[in-house]
Amino acid sequence: MEKKYIMALDQGTTSSRAIIFDIQGNIVNTAQKEFTQIYPQVGWVEHNPMEIWATQSGVMREVLEMSGIRPDEVAGIGITNQRETTIVWDKNTGKPVYNAIVWQCRRTADISEALKDKGLEDSIREKTGLLIDAYFSGTKIKWILDNVEGAREKAESGDLLFGTVDTWLIWNLTRGKVHVTDYSNASRTMLYNIKELKWDDEILEELNIPKSMLPDVRPSSEIYGYTDKEMLAGAEIPIAGSAGDQQAALFGQACFDEGVAKNTYGTGCFMLMNTGQTPVKSNNGLLTTIAWGVDGKVEYALEGSIFIAGASIQWLRDELKIIYNAKQSEFYASSVEDTNGVYVVPAFTGLGAPHWDMYARGAIMGLTRGANREHLVRATLESIAYQTKDVLEAMQDDSKIELKGLKVDGGACANNFLMQFQADILDTEIYRPQVIETTALGACYLAGLAVGFWKSKEDIKNKWNIDKKFVPSMEEEKRNQLYRGWKKAVKRSLQWAKEDEEEL
Numbered sequence: 304m305e306k307k308y309i310m311a312l313d314q315g316t317t318s319s320r321a322i323i324f325d326i327q328g329n330i331v332n333t334a335q336k337e338f339t340q341i342y343p344q345v346g347w348v349e350h351n352p353m354e355i356w357a358t359q360s361g362v363m364r365e366v367l368e369m370s371g372i373r374p375d376e377v378a379g380i381g382i383t384n385q386r387e388t389t390i391v392w393d394k395n396t397g398k399p400v401y402n403a404i405v406w407q408c409r410r411t412a413d414i415s416e417a418l419k420d421k422g423l424e425d426s427i428r429e430k431t432g433l434l435i436d437a438y439f440s441g442t443k444i445k446w447i448l449d450n451v452e453g454a455r456e457k458a459e460s461g462d463l464l465f466g467t468v469d470t471w472l473i474w475n476l477t478r479g480k481v482h483v484t485d486y487s488n489a490s491r492t493m494l495y496n497i498k499e500l501k502w503d504d505e506i507l508e509e510l511n512i513p514k515s516m517l518p519d520v521r522p523s524s525e526i527y528g529y530t531d532k533e534m535l536a537g538a539e540i541p542i543a544g545s546a547g548d549q550q551a552a553l554f555g556q557a558c559f560d561e562g563v564a565k566n567t568y569g570t571g572c573f574m575l576m577n578t579g580q581t582p583v584k585s586n587n588g589l590l591t592t593i594a595w596g597v598d599g600k601v602e603y604a605l606e607g608s609i610f611i612a613g614a615s616i617q618w619l620r621d622e623l624k625i626i627y628n629a630k631q632s633e634f635y636a637s638s639v640e641d642t643n644g645v646y647v648v649p650a651f652t653g654l655g656a657p658h659w660d661m662y663a664r665g666a667i668m669g670l671t672r673g674a675n676r677e678h679l680v681r682a683t684l685e686s687i688a689y690q691t692k693d694v695l696e697a698m699q700d701d702s703k704i705e706l707k708g709l710k711v712d713g714g715a716c717a718n719n720f721l722m723q724f725q726a727d728i729l730d731t732e733i734y735r736p737q738v739i740e741t742t743a744l745g746a747c748y749l750a751g752l753a754v755g756f757w758k759s760k761e762d763i764k765n766k767w768n769i770d771k772k773f774v775p776s777m778e779e780e781k782r783n784q785l786y787r788g789w790k791k792a793v794k795r796s797l798q799w800a801k802e803d804e805e806e807l
């Protein structure tokens with residue numbers, strides 16, 4: 304049977320998606336299913352790994368059926384995933400010993416603080432490129448081993464496996480035959496030495512994590528294994544690519560050259576800049592991370608992680624109930640000339656880059672008697688653009704590269720008001736591609752390269768097509784004045800929860 308398609312499995316924080324692409328890199332069909340978010344305590348976030356697998360394998364079958372495509376027409380599967388989220392399972396039964404601890408979960412803040420108190424910040428940064436934070440997988444594994452009955456003994460006797468979501472999916476797709484991850488996902492565990500390309504024995508010892516639990520780390524584009532025969536009507540499809548979702552988006556945006564960056568506007572916002580084969584150390588609160596391992600070499604990126612972006616629009620919809628859907632935010636924001644002096648700082652789960660303040664909390668500043676719904680909606684959208692500016696300034700300073708333009712993707716980049724305001728406040732052109740599902744596209748390209756569906760990165764670069772360019776048109780004085788107001792508002796939100804605790 305002629306191989307005409309590549310399938311991307313995009314396992315995100317709120318939903319599992321399967322997308323089929325043709326040889327032009329166009330989307331043929333998509334199937335998507337949301338799954339349960341579990342909040343056992345304030346600040347804790349979990350997913351059920353079996354539900355992750357059930358939804359992901361379900362949409363994989365569904366997208367084939369709805370498109371009338373036979374599994375043996377698919378040349379390869381590429382995987383991309385929410386990063387850092389931690390799953391530990393028993394290799395004999397295939398059953399997780401605990402729920403997946405999600406990247407947003409703050410339960411290991413104290414384990415992280417303890418590492419900082421021991422003065423390990425510099426060495427961990429040097430080796431892993433990361434700051435010590437509950438965000439990453441390392442402390443989450445330790446929590447499971449310390450808190451789930453019998454887990455440590457089983458781990459020490461070699462019966463437990465750890466994986467980020469890519470690893471969990473590959474293990475299940477191959478029915479337990481393959482236990483691997485790719486460089487980009489390994490670089491988010493806080494256990495992996497991104498320069499020497501190996502699991503770090505000292506950090507493992509510090510966190511008391513047996514090395515036998517860890518997956519093999521492999522390039523982002525190669526055949527790891529094949530789907531089990533019983534899964535898709537006897538077809539054995541090569542699982543041929545894998546990358547964390549933000550790195551996959553960088554690849555899908557064809558940011559292959561040094562100094563080229565993208566920003567993904569989803570639940571959070573993640574800006575990554577390709578820094579080539581050099582890991583650039585940040586002096587401004589950015590992360591150094593592996594972009595991918597492709598063509599026999601590993602490339603790096605600088606990353607600014609913003610925890611709340613599109614999620615603030617969900618907050619307007621679900622909590623404040625002042626919009627019916629995300630799209631409506633554009634209409635309200637455009638119906639007023641400005642925010643009437645209102646600023647929203649959506650620090651609902653603290654602030655990520657470049658502030659890294661676990662104790663910051665959300666704030667609405669500058670309210671006056673005339674402030675209305677439209678102003679609040681506009682201020683919330685503007686906050687996404689301001690947070691991006693904070694990150695971009697840090698990135699330019701670290702890389703010494705002045706960005707000439709920024710490629711964008713993710714659900715919220717469909718908002719034209721937001722994109723124009725972003726161009727204005729950055730004073731930089733914004734390029735929105737025709738395919739904004741770049742995360743899945745990146746996974747598809749990585750798999751396609753491994754199975755020879757596409758020949759080279761050049762081949763892929765030529766497929767990048769623009770939908771719309773946003774050109775800055777704001778006066779410098781106004782831009783500076785608006786941004787000063789934002790900085791003032793952020794200052795007021797920092798350390799809020801901590802002071803509160805002290806007062807109590």
Ligand SMILES: Nc1ncnc2c1ncn2[C@@H]1O[C@H](COP(=O)(O)OP(=O)(O)O)[C@@H](O)[C@H]1O
Pocket residue numbers: 315316317318568569570571612613614615616617629630631632633713714715716717718
């Ligand atoms: N037109 C819009 N304007 C503003 N925000 C939007 C718009 N459409 C979607 N969003 C936001 O984008 C997010 C969904 O984007 P998506 O890329 O699917 O995110 P994720 O992969 O993180 O789940 C949601 O938080 C939603 O509120």
Ligand SMILES: O=P(O)(O)OC[C@H](O)CO
Pocket residue numbers: 314315316317384385386387406547548549569570571
């Ligand atoms: O699933 P997303 O799009 O919210 O992305 C989550 C990131 O990978 C977290 O680091």
